[in-house]
Amino acid sequence: MKAIIVGAGSAGRELASRLYTEGYGVVLVDRAPAALEAVADEMDVQTVEGHGASPTVLKKAGIADADLLVAVTDDDEVNILACICAKSAGTRHRVARISRYDVRSSGDLLPLKDLGVDLAVNPKEECALELAYMLQLPGAEEVVDLMGGRVLAMGFKVSADSPLLRAPIRECLPLDVASAVRLIARRRGDKVDIPRGESVFGVGDDLYAVGQPSALMSLLNVVFPDRPMIDRVVIGGGGTLGLSLAKNLEKTTLEVVLIEADSAVADECSAVLERTLVLRGDAMNAEVLENAGVHDRTAFVSTTGSDEHNIIMCLVAQKVGASFTVASVSKPAYVPIIQNQSLLDRAVSPHLSLMNAILHFVRGRAVQAATVFQTINGELLEVRLEADHPWVGKAIREIQMPAGSIVATMERDGQVLVPTGDLRFQAGDRVAVFALPGTVRKLQRWLNR
Amino acid sequence: MKFRPVIHLIGWTLVVLGCAMTACMAVAWSVEDGPAAVRALAFGCASAFIPGVLMMACTRGHEEIGRREGFAVVVLSWLGAAIVGAVPFKAAGVISTWPAAVFETMSGFTTTGASVLADPSVLPKSLLLWRATTQFLGGMGVLVLVVAILPLVGTGGMQLFRAEMPGPTKDRLTPRIAGTAKRLWGVYVGFAFAETVLLRWAGMSWFEAICHTFTTVSTGGFSTRAGSIGEFQSPLIEWIVIAFMFLGGANFALHYRALARRELAYHRDSEFKLYSLIVIVAILLVSEVIGFTSGVLAPLDTLRKAAFAVVSVLTTTGFATEDFDRWPALARIVLFGLMFLGGCAGSTAGSIKIVRVLIVLRMLGREIYRWLQPDAVVSIKVDKEAVEAPVLLNVALFVVLYLLVFAVGTAVMAVHFGDDWVSPMSAVAACLGNIGPGLGAVGPVQTYAPIPGWAQLWLALLMLLGRLELFTVLVLWLPSCWRR
Numbered sequence: 001m002k003a004i005i006v007g008a009g010s011a012g013r014e015l016a017s018r019l020y021t022e023g024y025g026v027v028l029v030d031r032a033p034a035a036l037e038a039v040a041d042e043m044d045v046q047t048v049e050g051h052g053a054s055p056t057v058l059k060k061a062g063i064a065d066a067d068l069l070v071a072v073t074d075d076d077e078v079n080i081l082a083c084i085c086a087k088s089a090g091t092r093h094r095v096a097r098i099s100r101y102d103v104r105s106s107g108d109l110l111p112l113k114d115l116g117v118d119l120a121v122n123p124k125e126e127c128a129l130e131l132a133y134m135l136q137l138p139g140a141e142e143v144v145d146l147m148g149g150r151v152l153a154m155g156f157k158v159s160a161d162s163p164l165l166r167a168p169i170r171e172c173l174p175l176d177v178a179s180a181v182r183l184i185a186r187r188r189g190d191k192v193d194i195p196r197g198e199s200v201f202g203v204g205d206d207l208y209a210v211g212q213p214s215a216l217m218s219l220l221n222v223v224f225p226d227r228p229m230i231d232r233v234v235i236g237g238g239g240t241l242g243l244s245l246a247k248n249l250e251k252t253t254l255e256v257v258l259i260e261a262d263s264a265v266a267d268e269c270s271a272v273l274e275r276t277l278v279l280r281g282d283a284m285n286a287e288v289l290e291n292a293g294v295h296d297r298t299a300f301v302s303t304t305g306s307d308e309h310n311i312i313m314c315l316v317a318q319k320v321g322a323s324f325t326v327a328s329v330s331k332p333a334y335v336p337i338i339q340n341q342s343l344l345d346r347a348v349s350p351h352l353s354l355m356n357a358i359l360h361f362v363r364g365r366a367v368q369a370a371t372v373f374q375t376i377n378g379e380l381l382e383v384r385l386e387a388d389h390p391w392v393g394k395a396i397r398e399i400q401m402p403a404g405s406i407v408a409t410m411e412r413d414g415q416v417l418v419p420t421g422d423l424r425f426q427a428g429d430r431v432a433v434f435a436l437p438g439t440v441r442k443l444q445r446w447l448n449r
Numbered sequence: 450m451k452f453r454p455v456i457h458l459i460g461w462t463l464v465v466l467g468c469a470m471t472a473c474m475a476v477a478w479s480v481e482d483g484p485a486a487v488r489a490l491a492f493g494c495a496s497a498f499i500p501g502v503l504m505m506a507c508t509r510g511h512e513e514i515g516r517r518e519g520f521a522v523v524v525l526s527w528l529g530a531a532i533v534g535a536v537p538f539k540a541a542g543v544i545s546t547w548p549a550a551v552f553e554t555m556s557g558f559t560t561t562g563a564s565v566l567a568d569p570s571v572l573p574k575s576l577l578l579w580r581a582t583t584q585f586l587g588g589m590g591v592l593v594l595v596v597a598i599l600p601l602v603g604t605g606g607m608q609l610f611r612a613e614m615p616g617p618t619k620d621r622l623t624p625r626i627a628g629t630a631k632r633l634w635g636v637y638v639g640f641a642f643a644e645t646v647l648l649r650w651a652g653m654s655w656f657e658a659i660c661h662t663f664t665t666v667s668t669g670g671f672s673t674r675a676g677s678i679g680e681f682q683s684p685l686i687e688w689i690v691i692a693f694m695f696l697g698g699a700n701f702a703l704h705y706r707a708l709a710r711r712e713l714a715y716h717r718d719s720e721f722k723l724y725s726l727i728v729i730v731a732i733l734l735v736s737e738v739i740g741f742t743s744g745v746l747a748p749l750d751t752l753r754k755a756a757f758a759v760v761s762v763l764t765t766t767g768f769a770t771e772d773f774d775r776w777p778a779l780a781r782i783v784l785f786g787l788m789f790l791g792g793c794a795g796s797t798a799g800s801i802k803i804v805r806v807l808i809v810l811r812m813l814g815r816e817i818y819r820w821l822q823p824d825a826v827v828s829i830k831v832d833k834e835a836v837e838a839p840v841l842l843n844v845a846l847f848v849v850l851y852l853l854v855f856a857v858g859t860a861v862m863a864v865h866f867g868d869d870w871v872s873p874m875s876a877v878a879a880c881l882g883n884i885g886p887g888l889g890a891v892g893p894v895q896t897y898a899p900i901p902g903w904a905q906l907w908l909a910l911l912m913l914l915g916r917l918e919l920f921t922v923l924v925l926w927l928p929s930c931w932r933r
Contacts, residue, residue, distance in 0.1 A: 025624030046624040
């Protein structure tokens with residue numbers, strides 16, 4: 001498998017190393033020789049210097065036998081052109097990073113799909129979506145969406161006072177909670193396995209649960225009785241990330257406040273947003289934050305273009321009393337550093353979100369969709385059961401699942417169902433299966449039978 | 450420097466060598482070479498497997514290595530290989546001193562082909578096979594083989610590959626370096642298979658066909674006979690060997706493209722064109738010179754003898770059909786000059802390499818032109834692509850360094866040779882360039898046996914410097930390379 005990545009910025013580099021570990025042979029294309037030299041020293045990838053939209057350069061990169069082209073330069077036009085070239089060259093999958101919203105959603109005037117862009121991603125909007133899920137379930141380590149957001153999968157830590165420590169899982173959860181969520185994975189150190197009914201958990205284990213947002217919320221209420229409750233989100237910065245986060249949050253019950261220093265940008269934000277309170281001011285300033293209503297049930301998210309400002313802003317917000325703070329940083333490498341220092345509650349990076357969206361797309365080819373966790377190596381695979389699928393008509397307990405996999409959730413006629421052993425599959429069901437890394441390939445073959 | 454992964458990888462190299470030696474031991478058993486040969490190779494296997502397995506067992510390899518570790522692994526593995534590989538020769542008693550045995554083995558792995566043995570045909574067959582195998586392994590590179598067969602963590606393979614196959618051109622056949630290493634070895638083994646069959650067809654025994662194939666495609670030059678290829682008295686064999694020496698001295702990436710992708714890129718490669726041109730001009734020149742003086746041979750025979758000597762020296766192989774040391778001075782001077790050119794980058798040949806010569810010539814042309822037109826901006830191009838300034842500087846300095854090492858090496862050797870000018874100069878040129886036979890006291894019908902032990906070790910070091918293209922070895926002299 002061969003992948004060509006156009007643009008050796010931090011997104012391109014991070015993507016190169018991820019695709020390399022996925023088993024791809026990676027070719028990186030960039031105009032700046034210095035960027036390529038740095039990469040050539042760090043990674044076992046081929047580098048080609050030149051303009052990413054130039055057919056000669058792409059030919060030199062070996063586009064004729066590539067399986068995947070990902071164009072992630074800062075330039076929408078270059079990315080689209082690279083995809084057009086790739087389409088004529090016969091590259092199977094083509095992904096472009098498109099920052100401008102109107103370019104992505106123009107429809108018939110600029111038909112990206114027909115031009116050759118299979119997937120157009122905007123890192124900031126992907127990141128905004130991730131942030132929105134995270135804010136709905138504060139306390140969770142990681143949240144990813146399934147079935148178009150109707151079902152979420154989340155990871156959380158077992159704390160020292162967690163009720164899960166007392167006994168096997170069957171006995172320590174209230175029945176209504178236990179029947180609405182499904183525990184799909186447990187991580188202890190580097191080891192990941194699938195918990196059974198009789199499993200016992202220890203302090204520091206990471207558990208991964210799947211369920212509807214409300215069910216996961218009540219699970220969090222049980223396992224973290226004194227976790228921060230959030231009813232208001234204050235966003236610092238009204239750029240693309242802040243604005244699309246506000247838009248996403250408007251769909252929830254949370255109160256949203258957006259602070260933007262530039263009055264022209266603030267005007268634009270208020271024109272687009274409906275029930276968000278847009279304030280003009282400097283979010284680095286404690287008084288401005290107090291004025292925005294930051295209190296102990298508030299989450300604060302900083303989304304400006306400067307990493308340093310974002311971190312300081314969060315610290316100020318903590319001082320003012322915010323109970324949950326998130327900073328967005330540009331370099332993916334900063335995320336673990338910030339989380340380990342536990343200065344802030346979370347850090348997110350649009351580049352990481354971009355990568356997840358692309359990996360999601362790349363891996364999801366075999367089955368309908370696949371969702372990837374950042375913190376563990378398992379995958380959630382979604383499949384729609386056709387009438388002739390061998391599972392149809394069988395109860396879950398009758399199916400011999402490959403070891404290391406578990407049915408996580410399913411949807412029938414728009415209704416989310418919790419898969420219990422007696423449930424019988426019907427044609428048309430959408431089923432999500434969680435699989436440990438070693439089982440993913442086997443399971444993909446299995447599901448596609 | 451991270452020592453644990455370095456030790457682990459050196460252990461792996463020794464195990465690979467041990468496996469090759471085990472194969473030779475099996476041959477010793479089956480052809481009934483006598484207990485001495487079997488015992489000598491068993492000693493060799495033990496000296497490869499015991500430290501190799503210990504080094505692997507005591508360290509964990511799942512650690513990524515960087516630049517410095519790559520250099521250290523390659524150079525130390527080569528030194529280790531030369532010592533471990535010498536054990537069978539010493540244990541069997543066919544070579545009496547340790548320096549001579551190490552010289553012979555280093556000459557094998559670096560595909561030099563300089564020998565201390567006056568008549569190799571008295572050796573047991575299994576030891577002759579081992580001697581040829583060292584050249585076959587060293588030709589494409591032991592570490593390149595390790596990269597091809599071992600799943601290395603992260604950039605490990607790249608570091609090893611870069612350290613063992615340096616050179617100004619970066620020709621990746623696949624985006625992953627392990628894939629490139631596999632394909633290069635694939636082409637190499639494919640050539641070896643083809644040549645073995647052809648030599649057998651031309652009249653050699655299977656055993657001799659294999660041994661000579663191993664030392665031809667690797668441009669090594671060890672023979673199983675005292676009179677080298679010339680002893681077979683067969684024009685057909687000589688032409689086959691000339692062809693495969695020529696192929697071995699060309700870039701294997703070009704061969705891969707031609708064989709696997711069916712795209713003939715030879716005529717578009719300026720290095721290959723210059724390589725062919727040099728071969729043709731030198732053959733014509735030499736045959737003219739030797740044809741005039743002897744005047745007794747048929748024109749085709751003259752041409753063949755000249756072609757064999759020219760291709761053998763230029764590709765740094767070192768086979769001989771004729772004692773070219775007795776040829777007229779002009780022919781000898783041409784051959785001596787060819788020793789400094791070598792084959793193409795990405796080949797199994799040694800010495801300076803044609804692409805560097807090409808770049809330096811173009812730089813000289815540009816410099817002369819600039820005297821006339823000081824404001825001219827002229828970029829140096831190879832195959833229609835401009836070569837970047839840092840690469841140009843590296844190439845020019847490599848040539849300077851090569852000549853400097855040659856000068857120092859000659860001065861040291863002059864201590865032994867005394868009044869003789871030709872012998873020390875050609876001995877150093879032949880060892881540093883991985884050619885093998887030189888002129889004078891180290892000519893094609895002479896051996897390196899009369900040279901004292903210290904001088905043999907010095908020449909062995911020069912072979913290693915030449916094979917790993919100087920910088921890889923010299924960088925280990927920097928103390929900062931070894932700091933943790």
